[in-house]
Amino acid sequence: MDPVFAFSITKFLGQPEAASRHAGQIDHMNEVVHWFMLVLFVGWTLFFFVTLCKFHRKANPKASYRGITSHFSTHLEIIVVLVEVVLLLGFAYQLWSERVDGIPSATDKDVVRIRAVGEQFRWSFHYAGEDGLFGLVSAERIDAGNPVGLVKEDPSSKDDFLSPELMLPKGRKVVIQVTAKDVIHNLALVPMRIQQDAIPGMEIPMWFVPTKTGRWDIVCAQLCGAAHAKMVAKMKCVEDAEYQDWASGRSKAAKAAAVAVAKN
């Protein structure tokens, strides 16, 4: 993936496949940082072992009062600072800003908008449906048949639908509004290289562009109670056409059901 590094430390450490557009940037930065760490570690370790052998009491019975007189460590310190400055200015600030300031606009029709609602111990994925608008939600409306508390009177809620599996279209921008009903969870999409705390009372957006089709685990990455370890959900990334079929089918079905309920 990264031509600069014939040997990839992060791959060696077991970094899994990536499936989103910005994942490559994360993996690349991770790789750079790990090479920097490795160089420092190997350098320090060599110095460490040479020192232990060379200045063992038997090898050097008389200690030197002054010790090291070279300024090498100062230079090294300056190099470390410079590399860190490059990492901050060249990578960290800008990339993070892209994540949180570059969230696609709500009016952009091409964007897939999903709400992820966590609860002990499952996720509900709330899709806006064909009108592209989320219906109102209210905690007072939550019950077994209405896990996210949709306000059914709201017209924009009629075509909204829920899915226990996170369905994603390949190649389109996805914005997920992450929230929770009870305690703090965390929606972690490992192959997408993104995770976001799901905090009750707050709805926090995260966005990415899936680039690979496949089906993967969704991890709950914040301790949420006794069955935290079992809070498994799945995400499935499919070609855009397949996604659109699925979404419009589900949306129409939801609308039909809403109409039927209204008639009764």
Add this chain to the structure above:
Amino acid sequence: MSATEASHSEAHDHHDGHDHHELSFWQKYVFSTDHKVIGIQYGITSLIFLAIGFFLMMVMRWSIAYPDRPLPMVGDWPFFNKWIGEDGLVTGDLYNMFGAMHGTIMVFLGVVPLAFGAFGNYVTPLQIGAPDMAFPRLNMASYWFYLLGGVLMFISFFLDSGAAKAGWTNYSPLANITDQQYRDLFWTSQTQWLMAMVFLITSSLLGAVNFITTIINLRAKGMTWMRLPFFCWAQLVTGFLLLLAFPPLEVAAVMQLMDRLAGTSFFIPTGLHVGGNMVDAAGGGSPLLYQHLFWFLGHPEVYVLILPGIGIVAEIVANNTRKPLWGYKTMVGAVMVLGFLSFIVWAHHMYLTGMGTAISTFFQTTTVLISIPSVILITSILLSMWGGSIRFTMPMLWATAFIPMFGIGGLTGLPLAFNYLDLHLHDTYYVIGHFHYVVAPGTIFALFAGIYYWYPKQTGRQMNSFLGHLHFWPSLLCMNLIFAPMFIQGMAGMHRRAFDGGAAYEQISSQVYLEQGHPLAVLFNAIFRGGADLPVEVINLNLLTSAGAFLLALAQVPFVINFFLSMFRGAKSDERNPWQGTTLEWMCPTPPPHGNFDREPVAYRGPYEYSVPGEERDFTPQFEPDTRVTEARPLPSLH
């Protein structure tokens, strides 16, 4: 310095009083105001808590490695009967309880009390040449508040609800809603955790005030700031961290307590919906406020865990390389900068809570900045060894191992400093590996070094070196067996706090790490899977980690034997200065009496005057006025 003179004349009063009225057993050994006795009380209590915290971790490690096998050996204990599942497996509740208490006990009841309460209390007054702490009664109160908090924490295991199970960070609203089903909310897990924390924080605040006052006011004649041993500098900065960082957590604990007991909603947001029911609370509170208050303590607390350890290592390295610390003044500057910066990095624990660019930029910058003084400290210690005449005594072995172990912990903190990389690494095992390298083979090794180093000062005997080696080498190996695989698991995307070790996330945990037939896979399978010809998956590394943890427990047996046996059988080192040290603790009698010094301690030079050119011996103690006169001038009033 009139203040120090006054304190010394007070010391003589103490001394005289001691001569005239013999203290009762209770006054002398239990309700003592003597800093050395309090230090030892802190030491023994915290070692017991370290063992308890370790035991909790072993149960957790069993569950992680063998989620489908019953817990061995403890099946008949009434406590476990209540909590394990019908099939003898560790449940999520039991795991969460032990996880929360492992963190709490290790941090607040184990490492900090040992590093600050025990070593700080015992060594600091000796090194600055003071007869005792500035406020001996406050010091005693500090220990008893600590013990009270600890006992309460321990008792909470046996409540109907069991102990706290919302993580050692006790995040709201999980902590608020946990165990709400019990009638008497006061006697439930989370409530008692908060009560105990209030006692522990009170204890730390009393200790902090005492240390700061003592180091500032009770330094002996001639003990100028730049003659202060680095250990005392580290303790001084630690004192300030505790003093300034703990009050916000105390406030947070009281607020959460009110949320639990008095129906307030400081941390409970509007519209909380738990298990199908609306939560009966006013709402309008902020779960993030709790996190800010917690981590405002939480991050300085990390340095409270580390700094005393670095102080101990610095003392031992200077003593065993027989040369001065390299860059002592730079180290003093670095430790102060570190202390300051540690107050403005806390939100890097909260990178995934929805942080904007401005705040993220600030906290990433400060987090990276704090690496600079850290690198200066560890580099100075490493460079101090160059040119030395290193003797690998028991304390020095531990101090030497501390350097690369702490180095790994520090370096792996670097990727975590970046908000962007936390999108992948946050709350994975990578983080667990990182901070355990800092605290376990880092700080705890430093603490072992300190025990082996100052043991002869109190007992007049050396700890056995054979048992010491039997303790050191397996511990070093096992620590790495435990924590190194965590970097691999974390990079693979395995997240923390799963009682089944991540088995439910089959796809992530079953990634192949070593192909079938790889020599290491063959070795791994031969040891752990009866020679089966299988690839090694990321989750299988749990077997390695857990085996390391169980072996690490065995490796502590020689230490326990050594600790007690050497009190009676250890090689005698009756003289005051068995390590040919230079700092003031080596001038007082062994063991130091009440009041510590039998002649006036005066510091004539810097703390690490080893191998001074032109001197006959390779050490020139702080307390000797001139190298040709070996006896310091006795104080007239003593005779």
